[in-house]
Amino acid sequence: xxFAVSSLAVGSGMVSGASALENQAEDKLDELxxxxxxxxxxxxxIDVYRGGELIRTSPISSGKKGYxxxxxxxxxxxxxxxxxxxxxxxxxxxxxxxLTWSGVALHQGHLPGYPASHGxxxxxxxxxxxxFALTKRGAQVIVTNEHAEPRRVDHPVLPQPYVPATTLVSLxxxxxxxxxxxxxxxxxxxxxxNIQTVEPNPYFEHPxxxxxxxxxxxxxxxxxxxxxxxxxxxxxxxxxVIGRKTRAAIALFQEGAELPINGNMSDFIxxxxxxxAGYEKPLNATLRVRRKFREVYSAPxxxxxxDVHVGTHxxxxxxxxxxxxxxxxxxxxxxxxxxxxxxxxxxxxxLPEKVRKDLGKILTPGTSLIITERSFKRHTDLGTDFVVMxx
Numbered sequence: 001x002x003f004a005v006s007s008l009a010v011g012s013g014m015v016s017g018a019s020a021l022e023n024q025a026e027d028k029l030d031e032l033x034x035x036x037x038x039x040x041x042x043x044x045x046i047d048v049y050r051g052g053e054l055i056r057t058s059p060i061s062s063g064k065k066g067y068x069x070x071x072x073x074x075x076x077x078x079x080x081x082x083x084x085x086x087x088x089x090x091x092x093x094x095x096x097x098x099l100t101w102s103g104v105a106l107h108q109g110h111l112p113g114y115p116a117s118h119g120x121x122x123x124x125x126x127x128x129x130x131x132f133a134l135t136k137r138g139a140q141v142i143v144t145n146e147h148a149e150p151r152r153v154d155h156p157v158l159p160q161p162y163v164p165a166t167t168l169v170s171l172x173x174x175x176x177x178x179x180x181x182x183x184x185x186x187x188x189x190x191x192x193x194n195i196q197t198v199e200p201n202p203y204f205e206h207p208x209x210x211x212x213x214x215x216x217x218x219x220x221x222x223x224x225x226x227x228x229x230x231x232x233x234x235x236x237x238x239x240x241v242i243g244r245k246t247r248a249a250i251a252l253f254q255e256g257a258e259l260p261i262n263g264n265m266s267d268f269i270x271x272x273x274x275x276x277a278g279y280e281k282p283l284n285a286t287l288r289v290r291r292k293f294r295e296v297y298s299a300p301x302x303x304x305x306x307d308v309h310v311g312t313h314x315x316x317x318x319x320x321x322x323x324x325x326x327x328x329x330x331x332x333x334x335x336x337x338x339x340x341x342x343x344x345x346x347x348x349x350x351l352p353e354k355v356r357k358d359l360g361k362i363l364t365p366g367t368s369l370i371i372t373e374r375s376f377k378r379h380t381d382l383g384t385d386f387v388v389m390x391x
Contacts, residue, residue, distance in 0.1 A: 033319040034207060034366030035134060037106075038150075038332065039121055039143040041069060044114070046106075046123065048131065051318045052150050052330045056134075058127040061111045063119040070119070072389035073314055073334050073370055074099040074141045075209065076106075077293075079132065083107070093120070095128040099141055100379060100387065106131070106141070138207065138292070138385065140368055142314060142334050145391075150316070150330040155346040158315060158369070162360025163325040204322050207366030209290045209385040210359075212349065214306040214373055218282070221246075224270055227277040228253065287355065289362070290385055297358065302350040311337040312372040312390055313345050319365045327363070335372070335390040345371055 033051030040047075041062050048056035063069035076097045083096035085103075093107040108129070109122030116122075121143075123131065142148065221240045228235035228249045236245030247263035254261045257272060274281070283300035290296065303310070312335035320327040331342035349371065351359075370376075372388050379387035 034140070034316055034368075035136075036140040036142070036150075036316065036368075037131075037135075038148050039069075039141065040147045041071065041115070041143065041145050043147050045147075046121065047149070048134070049150055052152060054149075056127070056131065058123055059111055059113075061109065061113075061117055061122040062115045063117050064115045067118040068391075069115075069117070069121060069143060070100075070104060070389050071143045071145060071335070071391045072374075072387065073312065073372075074104075074143065074387055075385035076135055076137050076139045076141065077101065077384055079135070079137060081132065094125070095123075095132040097132065097135060101381070101383070102379075138209075140209075140314070140316070140385075142332055144334060146336065148332050148334070150332050151342065153315065153329050153331040153342040153346070155329075155343060157346045157349050157351060158329045159317075159351075159356060159359040159363050159367075161320065161323075161325055161327060161363050162357055163323070201322060201362065201364065203291055203362070204364050206291055207317075207364055207368065208296075208362065209368055209370075210287060211370040211372065211376060211386040211388070212285055212287050212301060212303070213376065214285045214303055214310070215282075217284070217306070220270060221265070223279070224250075224265060224273055227273050227279055231273075231277055283352075285349075287351070288386070289359075291362075293383055293385060297362070299352070299355045299358070301352065301355060304348040304350070306373075309337050310345060310348075310371060310373040311335045311340075312370065312374055312388055313342060315342065315346075315369040315371070317363065317365060317367040327365070334370075334388070335374075337390075 036049055038047045038049065039045075039060065039062070044060050044062065046058050046060050047054055076099065078098040080096045081094065083093045085091040085093055093105065093109070096105050096107040098105045104119050106121045106123060106128070108125050109117065109120070111122055111124060219240050221242055222238050225235040225238045225240075225246055228246070229238070231253070233249035233252050234245065235249035236243065242265060250265055250269060251261050251263040253273060254263070254269065257276075259269075259272070283302045284306050285301050285303040286298060287301045288295060288298045311333065314332045314334050316330050316332075318328045318330065333340070333342075370386060370388055374388050374390060376386045376388050379389060
């Protein structure tokens with residue numbers, strides 16, 4: 001059981017050795033910091049980061065013309081020290097780390113100094129071996145054309161660990177007066193009852209993979225037809241066509257609302273019909289969450305101006321200990337399309353309060369959030385995380 005308590009002042013005798021404890025805590029957070037890899041096709045290089053710190057770098061050889069390595073956001077799906085290609089004459093692929101089930105992987109291979117593979121990312125032997133020992137299934141790999149690197153980002157829309165508020169009874173005489181009976185009733189047991197608890201997260205060592213994508217825009221004509229029919233104005237079939245029956249229904253609505261009668265579907269009339277029917281536009285995007293390659297949560301959210309390009313951005317939570325109320329995040333721009341800064345894209349996202357609370361309860365170190373206008377459905381399956389290809 002993890003107890004959430006308010007901070008209290010302590011005597012100097014209780015903080016001796018604090019520096020050593022702080023150093024141990026920092027070491028532990030380093031262990032919790034997520035490992036992720038950034039591959040630049042233009043630079044023919046792979047950079048390996050532990051949180052926001054670059055710990056390894058190496059030249060690569062990516063896909064040659066006609067077999068281009070896809071760009072986007074991937075996770076390691078499978079690892080094999082010895083592997084042979086199923087597509088290209090049983091070609092050896094030592095220290096293989098699969099990125100897609102269609103055949104793209106990281107592995108040891110020949111590096112001639114230019115793109116030469118059939119789509120995989122080749123690496124030198126020693127580097128491939130060391131990287132294989134470092135990674136786990138689910139580690140994130142971002143492939144871009146131009147060089148990319150993580151940057152620290154602080155924004156209120158990024159989820160934080162949920163810690164319930166704690167109410168402690170004040171012992172101040174100014175609050176309780178001089179009632180000795182009341183003071184006597186404030187026992188340690190009574191205070192203990194006011195301390196809320198948080199159940200340990202059995203999946204704390206498993207990073208979540210989250211994605212926010214815009215929904216298809218609602219069909220305004222069909223929605224108006226459906227609402228007019230519900231209100232009894234007989235707009236005809238809900239087919240998205242503004243025909244004779246739909247115009248007549250709008251005209252009847254205008255007459256009943258004492259508005260100019262013309263049968264036209266203006267934005268003003270649509271808003272009035274929505275108001276009359278008690279209709280609220282649905283949130284225009286969806287948040288989905290996966291853990292260990294399986295979807296565990298989804299919820300409607302909001303993106304401002306969804307018609308304006310979003311691009312593809314990846315936000316990753318750094319290390320934190322269970323029970324802590326704060327985690328730092330880093331961001332990587334996986335696709336230079338639309339918003340160029342992490343704050344600009346996050347400013348356009350709104351998460352309902354319930355969604356924030358739900359995410360805070362399941363948040364774990366290394367959790368990542370992809371915000372993109374790209375579809376993930378083609379390459380995402382039961383045995384994958386969210387795969388977003390940007391080319």
